[in-house]
Amino acid sequence: MRNPKVWILGAALLGLSCCSGVAADVGLERRIADLEAYIRNETATGPILSEVPGPGHNAWMMISAALVLFMTLPGLALFYGGLVRRKNVLSILGQCLGLTGLVIVLWWVCGYSLSFAEGGPFLGGWGWSFFKGVGSRPNDVYGTWVSHNIHAMYQLMFAIITPGLFIGAVAERMKFKAILVFSLFWMFLVYFPAAHMIWGADGWMNGLVNDRAAIKAIDFAGGIVVHMTSGWSALILCLLLGPRRGYGREPISPHSMVLCMVGTGMLWFGWYGFNAGSAVAADVVSSTAFTATTLSAGIGLCTWAVLEQGLRGKCSILGMCSGAVGGLATITPASGFVTPNGAVLIGLLSGISTYFACAKLKAWFRYDDSLDTFGVHAVGGTVGTFMAGILATAEAHPGLAADRIKSLVGHGLWLEQVKAGGIILVWSCLVTVALYYLTNALVGCRVDVETETQGLDLSEHGEGGYEH
Amino acid sequence: MRNPKVWILGAALLGLSCCSGVAADVGLERRIADLEAYIRNETATGPILSEVPGPGHNAWMMISAALVLFMTLPGLALFYGGLVRRKNVLSILGQCLGLTGLVIVLWWVCGYSLSFAEGGPFLGGWGWSFFKGVGSRPNDVYGTWVSHNIHAMYQLMFAIITPGLFIGAVAERMKFKAILVFSLFWMFLVYFPAAHMIWGADGWMNGLVNDRAAIKAIDFAGGIVVHMTSGWSALILCLLLGPRRGYGREPISPHSMVLCMVGTGMLWFGWYGFNAGSAVAADVVSSTAFTATTLSAGIGLCTWAVLEQGLRGKCSILGMCSGAVGGLATITPASGFVTPNGAVLIGLLSGISTYFACAKLKAWFRYDDSLDTFGVHAVGGTVGTFMAGILATAEAHPGLAADRIKSLVGHGLWLEQVKAGGIILVWSCLVTVALYYLTNALVGCRVDVETETQGLDLSEHGEGGYEH
């Protein structure tokens, strides 16, 4: 339906005298400027467009949000599910489903608000609880041309996958209930604060947007907020939980590399929503992020393939999958900030560091990070966060030319990254220790020996993954 | 290529005298208004933009159409395919494929026309048969900024999945040929009329758009048109066909909960195209629908999990999948019309009602709705259609503020919903009875005992789902 206000305005102009031409021009000029602002992803100021989302940007964010959900259901579920033994495949799928449900509820109740609403430097306020005031009209602060509720949904999908990542480290032995209870607290103590500090407009470590950030760190799509929080928590959790029965003695091998590879493809596909979507617009920055994501994933894949071929004589499917996922995780914090060549370098470092972590570090220290959440996500996220500090350039992201951060880019930014990453790392680990004991006291963390032997699927869920 | 007409217009302006400034402004003003109309998803009136689709909206509808196809192939195929026994998995996949092919042909021949072209109150006309006149230029009535052929394709994907739903109720025993023959008639007698009555611009029950609708019902994305038609037909069909051999005596359990869960994830992902795409634009309404969809799915999932945990002691993967799909089906008719809190309420009711239908009702009456098409889709669609009448608000969908429906919203709308739903329900059931006997006479509905014992895959398609 044609907008009636516009008609009235147009009709009114017909009555104006000749010399009001300029004034009219100014009105038109502002309207044109707003339209141009849409194309350029800048802020509209006039009354006509400032209340609606822009179709191109909004479309991109809706599909990006859907893609990020697809990463968890069924992407991550398959990637991880293929790597466990047959008797535990449903437990992984169930954990992904259960966490999705849980985090949706939390996000609606207060999670979005605590992460993004105006609040203190460390945690957001309660203003957007129950999505109060979170409607289809864009919010000025997050995504000028994207419906505020779509921003909330997009960010929700990140909040879902983050606890989903650490289930890889404790697979095949942690209780379903324990994972839910642990995650419930963890979201409040780790995820919401981290998201607010790094991405909240008034966040304590949001170097990109907050003029008054104490630590001027950058994290494009969640190297710190997603991969470091979950990855380091995963390490602590698997240390506290102890290894799976038989670990190191019996062969414990993936029950379906086919599922794992399918999951990898889905993760990669969805990761475009994750990284390129983090521009919160289909603009120049999203294009940069898309490109960097592709290159890093490809180079990470090749690096693992070459290393395995060289060191083991055979290049495995799991190796290529791990390299790709590692490349994706590592580029995440840097993806919107680096040039293609920067992305290639990050992909290479990603391949080397995650290979080293999965193939050597774990063997040396003999912790049972079952599906390598630490080896891939913590290591990748940490390396990427650091490298973002080194390689970020205003050439890739115009926002880095802003006064508040300009002087750091290419100079001391890496130190800010180290500070932010370090604080979150230490905090994640400490909280995980505390929550492990709390969860253990409340519901018990580890399944009993019978359950572990029989498999979690039958014992915990009363179902088998495949027909008998 | 720059549009030459625009150039000429621009050049001409240079020759205008000073005082024609205002007149020129008016021309420019209208052009700006058209551009703004694009952003706001309103109708363009000028000659320059009224013949082309708007990129953001068009992109969103193309991806939405693809997503809805993805729901059937392979989403629904896996969701259902995982739930049957190993020997029948291909029969489900084949039915999804066969129906896709059949409906594409029907849609091209006259299906789209009978559903959406101008016609009578109960059925559309023949004007758009063989896609005559259905080109890339937007149609004024359906999707101002979306290519008419994309609207046709988008709606096609709905027409494909609808008969796809009822195969769940008759799985493992209905002949492939019988399903195709039954569906062929069913599309003409149930789907095309229902789509026209509810969604056609001159539809008899299209309360949202048709000023002269006799019943002013609303159905955002197909609670009546898709879920009620197929779900209630499914019930009748499985009653007439009788239970599977051994039903209730032998264990008949899913052969792969992994496939089922993968299908669930794909359905959820694709459902964003289904619901948020039903705005036929990437505008404020699509954002509302996206949000409601996510919340209802998540709450539905949690509700089943809590109910199963409470009543059975274990929360199953199939339970969580059913809850999510139930939540998605139930929110469908309401998704673009309700606030987030409304969606949460609908998700909750969805969980309770579909759990009750699948776990209790079926056990009491002992009909063999094999994969719970009735329990999930008919029940969910019916509950959602009713709740849309209660919870719809102009705050969520500006269209509800239009004169033709304003007075009903928040008041008698639920009654319109009951009328429309009731009529379609009764009609679907009656037609199904008639068509069951017709199909039975033509090709026989049920496979013989040998085939049912050996499995439909080998007998009907000459293939096995998995290597022997």
Added chain:
Amino acid sequence: MRNPKVWILGAALLGLSCCSGVAADVGLERRIADLEAYIRNETATGPILSEVPGPGHNAWMMISAALVLFMTLPGLALFYGGLVRRKNVLSILGQCLGLTGLVIVLWWVCGYSLSFAEGGPFLGGWGWSFFKGVGSRPNDVYGTWVSHNIHAMYQLMFAIITPGLFIGAVAERMKFKAILVFSLFWMFLVYFPAAHMIWGADGWMNGLVNDRAAIKAIDFAGGIVVHMTSGWSALILCLLLGPRRGYGREPISPHSMVLCMVGTGMLWFGWYGFNAGSAVAADVVSSTAFTATTLSAGIGLCTWAVLEQGLRGKCSILGMCSGAVGGLATITPASGFVTPNGAVLIGLLSGISTYFACAKLKAWFRYDDSLDTFGVHAVGGTVGTFMAGILATAEAHPGLAADRIKSLVGHGLWLEQVKAGGIILVWSCLVTVALYYLTNALVGCRVDVETETQGLDLSEHGEGGYEH
């Protein structure tokens, strides 16, 4: 952030005298024209918009690029992977992954440049090596409103899937290393030149865009560049490599029709990015291509189903999948150029010709085109390329009304298609022969008998597809 330049311009206008109204109008008019150009996918000329991508088009191309990657990982991997024997499933997955990694590296180094940068008629130049100058700003030549790097990424995904196609013909017996080595050379000798000649702005056979093209062929989304190059090379390769051990004597049947069908669904879904994305905009042409793609796939599916039912008595799942994929491959070169009815005709011819090739031709000549790469892709691509010449019309694609090609459309265009297709066909075959011997000399093409017997998964990758 509001663009400061625009503000200044606006402010300046306030100081203009009355009679400068017209001049101001002209400035505004040009700005409006640029905005309209965005909607219409025409070239912007003003300074404000010509350096940025347009959100709707850019969003569509990002999702299209992601969709095309999804076709390979995991679409094609599953489609092919399901058709081999259990012991070789990972080898297919590994080849898809390995080629993805390899081609990403090549594309970054010089592949994109050799394909699309300004160069000679047969091969592009080196200017865009290492993505030098390939940033987020649109390139005037390819995709007016799409970031140049996104164009590069989109085209990359085509370069990935093309060699991915021929692995189907040599499945279960060609060495992983040999595939990589062969493909490395093949990309330089076949793919980059073919892409440049047909799609490069200065390409020798680019009838759509290049005024000085020697052969005025059209290929919307890769009938020649993708399907004919890979499909004909596949035929030669499988002839040279010889049949699998036991071929024709023992049953060699698909190990999982479920995976194959899932892959088909994913291919179809992704193919919308492939075909509708080839408009490099979400404009009228992409809508045309979307529609044609759907119709041809559906009709192809039905044609196989009917032929199998008629000739074999049973319609198989593999048959319907093959028909759909054949319909998609065949419409590819024509998709943006034909009307819906044209697409239906192409779908029909596709079904007949690919059925004939797979079911009869192969049996007569007894070559072991293991997964029918030739039968589906070469035959489909060739038929489609020819039919594009017959059925292309400016009604479907405004570009065909351009002077450079107008007179050929509906007349001699088919001859240009025959010439272009013929040249590429012959060249692909010749290069394949040479590269086969080269690869054989370097690393050996075929695995030894032990490996073939044991399966490539364990021997070549040290992993099994499924738990033992």
Added chain:
Amino acid sequence: MKKIEAIIKPFKLEEVKDALHEVGIQGMTVSEVKGFGRQKGHTEIYRGAEYTVDFLPKLKLDLVVADNQLSTAVQAIIRGAKTGKIGDGKIFVSGVEEVIRIRTEERGEQAV
């Protein structure tokens, strides 16, 4: 003690199990096997190619019984498994020298 090996049609398992329960036999071990015999297999078609798959899925039941249970057990199996159509399967009987229950190390008929 005797060992009975019975090859039966897969969908007859429930009936055979019930028939055995009725005569007091609870212990048995079942495996999935492929049978070749007089019963013809089926044909599969993949694109052009037609394959005859000449084996049929069957179940093999292993049960060890005391000598005096042998004929009731055999009768029970026949009762449960017979359809009268080709491919119903075979029963093979052979001697067993010793039976041991791992849990208790009981031997002989008590262990059955």
Added chain:
Amino acid sequence: MKKIEAIIKPFKLEEVKDALHEVGIQGMTVSEVKGFGRQKGHTEIYRGAEYTVDFLPKLKLDLVVADNQLSTAVQAIIRGAKTGKIGDGKIFVSGVEEVIRIRTEERGEQAV
């Protein structure tokens, strides 16, 4: 020569194998089977419906040994497989008349 058929719990395979290796027995053939016996199965729930699955996954070990190895082999299996809980499985011993190694056509105890 004797044939030992042992039904054991699946997760005991490694231990049984090790125990057999210790007493010098290397050759054996293993198959996946379903066991019915005194040990109860489990319950599965699908939406409303509850199923009792009364078989349990077990492994069957076939090993042919020389007469004089019989009792050491049996002892080794018991050592490896025993948990003392219900469902540990059974060992069946029967006579074998001839053994042939296909590769060499050796016969009798050398072929074991």
Added chain:
Amino acid sequence: MKKIEAIIKPFKLEEVKDALHEVGIQGMTVSEVKGFGRQKGHTEIYRGAEYTVDFLPKLKLDLVVADNQLSTAVQAIIRGAKTGKIGDGKIFVSGVEEVIRIRTEERGEQAV
């Protein structure tokens, strides 16, 4: 009557079947098994970890034959299954006391 159990390499099934058909033996039951013996298994690598999988996929053929068919059957199996390389498998022969065809309740050699 005799029962022949043969463990063979999986890809030799077609040849063994053909060889048996030639000597007039049609009935047989096949199962998928894992073999442990002198033939080494393979190594699998998952990220850093290397596993030795020491079993090998084999097929077990069960066929019951009349006494006078025994040696032709054994010869046929050897002919079909022999590659001369380690891991070709074994043939075990033992006595069968009774054979019953379920369909007809025929017993003894007629039932084979």
